[in-house]
Amino acid sequence: MSVATENAETFASLNPATGEVVAEHPVHDDAAVADALARAREAAGWWRALGWKERRLRLLNIKGALTRNLNRMAELIHQETGKPVQDAQLETIMAISHLDWAARNAGKVLGRRNVYPGLMAINQRCVLEYQPLGVVGVIGPWNYPIFTPMGSIAYALAAGNAVVFKPSEFTPGVGVLLAELVAGVVPEHPVLQAVTGLGPTGAALAASPLVDKIAFTGSARTAKRVMAACAENLTPLVAECGGKDACIVDSDADLDAAADAALWGAMSNAGQTCIGVERIYVVDEAYDAFLGKLTEKARDLRPGFDREAAYGPITMPSQLDVIERHIKDAIGKGGKAVVGGPESVRRPYVEPVVLTDVPDDSSAVREETFGPTITVHRVRDLDEAVEKANEGTYGLAGTIFSGSRSRAMDAARRMRSGMTSINAFAAFAQVAALPFGGVGESGFGRIHGADGLREFARPKAITRQRFASMNLTSFDRTEKEMARVLGLINMVHGRRYKR
Numbered sequence: 001m002s003v004a005t006e007n008a009e010t011f012a013s014l015n016p017a018t019g020e021v022v023a024e025h026p027v028h029d030d031a032a033v034a035d036a037l038a039r040a041r042e043a044a045g046w047w048r049a050l051g052w053k054e055r056r057l058r059l060l061n062i063k064g065a066l067t068r069n070l071n072r073m074a075e076l077i078h079q080e081t082g083k084p085v086q087d088a089q090l091e092t093i094m095a096i097s098h099l100d101w102a103a104r105n106a107g108k109v110l111g112r113r114n115v116y117p118g119l120m121a122i123n124q125r126c127v128l129e130y131q132p133l134g135v136v137g138v139i140g141p142w143n144y145p146i147f148t149p150m151g152s153i154a155y156a157l158a159a160g161n162a163v164v165f166k167p168s169e170f171t172p173g174v175g176v177l178l179a180e181l182v183a184g185v186v187p188e189h190p191v192l193q194a195v196t197g198l199g200p201t202g203a204a205l206a207a208s209p210l211v212d213k214i215a216f217t218g219s220a221r222t223a224k225r226v227m228a229a230c231a232e233n234l235t236p237l238v239a240e241c242g243g244k245d246a247c248i249v250d251s252d253a254d255l256d257a258a259a260d261a262a263l264w265g266a267m268s269n270a271g272q273t274c275i276g277v278e279r280i281y282v283v284d285e286a287y288d289a290f291l292g293k294l295t296e297k298a299r300d301l302r303p304g305f306d307r308e309a310a311y312g313p314i315t316m317p318s319q320l321d322v323i324e325r326h327i328k329d330a331i332g333k334g335g336k337a338v339v340g341g342p343e344s345v346r347r348p349y350v351e352p353v354v355l356t357d358v359p360d361d362s363s364a365v366r367e368e369t370f371g372p373t374i375t376v377h378r379v380r381d382l383d384e385a386v387e388k389a390n391e392g393t394y395g396l397a398g399t400i401f402s403g404s405r406s407r408a409m410d411a412a413r414r415m416r417s418g419m420t421s422i423n424a425f426a427a428f429a430q431v432a433a434l435p436f437g438g439v440g441e442s443g444f445g446r447i448h449g450a451d452g453l454r455e456f457a458r459p460k461a462i463t464r465q466r467f468a469s470m471n472l473t474s475f476d477r478t479e480k481e482m483a484r485v486l487g488l489i490n491m492v493h494g495r496r497y498k499r
């Protein structure tokens with residue numbers, strides 16, 4: 001359900017392609033956020049008490065409701081972000097898969113298990129279980145307004161928490177609709193509430209002592225503010241931030257496949273993808289052929305709001321200035337625009353831009369552009385490609401195209417990022433079992449997979465003494481007992497290990 005507030009001010013979510021108002025939503029202030037958190041606290045107790053099986057059933061039914069409303073959700077995403085309907089459908093399908101995985105695996109990953117106590121504590125029964133945190137605050141971005149927050153929401157709910165979700169001010173309707181669908185399936189308690197508003201609504205959520213964890217997805221700049229707010233109450237935080245991901249093309253790569261994937265990675269969703277390809281490093285021998293294929297395909301792409309458009313407008317108007325600045329900086333520093341140029345920025349759209357020979361100190365290479373622009377660089381070999389890919393403060397994901405499995409695997413391991421996809425773009429994002437998250441300014445903590453479930457739970461360790469054995473932690477312990485233990489330890493751990 002969405003939170004109703006009396007006399008609250010409202011704000012409008014706009015269609016970025018047409019400028020039309022999609023809907024008005026309330027601006028939830030500190031008091032409204034506190035109310036939502038208080039309701040969530042009650043809901044959390046009830047939800048936790050339901051247990052794994054009952055929660056799983058309800059979550060699978062939420063998945064069913066979302067699936068039956070897939071087109072409605074996709075149309076709303078299309079209206080609020082401007083992205084093509086099919087992309088919005090694809091995004092919703094990915095969100096559905098994650099919800100399914102989280103629902104089916106939470107009990108397995110987080111449920112009670114016995115742990116071997118080790119020789120010294122052989123008289124103890126050891127139980128490990130992962131308990132819910134309570135109330136999780138999810139703060140989301142607009143670029144994938146259902147897929148991205150679902151990476152936190154599904155896993156937090158499956159772990160037994162209630163969630164208060166603050167969707168981006170550019171896509172509030174998506175959050176409200178999701179909360180409505182959840183309320184339809186789980187009418188008893190508001191296990192998912194949407195609070196709408198601008199930055200201050202998110203700030204109220206992060207600063208509240210009533211929230212047990214914040215799952216933030218957005219820019220690194222805002223993440224730092226959120227982290228500072230969380231510090232006040234020592235509220236833990238998982239931060240999923242931006243990136244400047246690289247695609248590496250090896251000399252023996254399938255260049256058609258590489259150009260196709262790199263172009264999609266760079267330009268789909270108008271380049272507004274945290275794990276989007278922003279830089280391409282191509283090994284010398286393959287450079288000319290690859291660039292030819294890439295530019296040929298890039299010239300065919302047309303932005304628009306119609307069904308045939310390759311991608312939509314820039315959702316956040318202020319980003320247009322950033323994109324323009326990066327293109328100009330690249331060219332000003334000696335780069336060449338081989339497709340498009342500064343004139344490609346035709347508000348609210350940006351036509352494809354392919355830049356080459358851009359120096360490493362250009363903002364087009366160093367900062368997140370978040371537009372349908374790409375820099376292509378010639379490198380000596382795979383080692384130099386990895387070295388260049390690893391430069392900079394971000395480290396979210398990356399792509400490698402290579403004909404050699406061992407070279408690609410080795411380069412993938414050396415890539416400074418949370419995820420790397422070989423011979424495909426961002427395949428990891430649709431594999432619910434794999435963790436998702438970055439290093440450096442791309443954030444910390446993980447969503448998705450078993451790690452994503454554990455992110456929203458706290459491990460609880462319980463030991464129960466089954467019989468009395470040597471009492472070493474007592475003032476009554478004897479010399480004899482201690483000598484026996486020392487002998488045992490020597491026998492078990494004192495030997496020399498051979499290869």
Ligand code: NAD
Pocket residue numbers: 139140141142143144148166167168169197198199200201202203204206217218219220221222223225226240241242243273274275316368396438442443
């Ligand atoms: P943003 O940082 O501007 O906003 C994100 C959210 O934070 C919004 O809901 C916003 O209202 C809220 N917010 C703003 N100020 C706040 C404050 N002081 N306290 C608390 N909340 C506040 O980001 P954006 O423009 O919505 O999203 C784009 C960014 O998100 C890009 O950098 C992109 O790479 C990143 N992103 C990362 C991932 C990932 O999984 N790593 C996924 C999608 C997007």
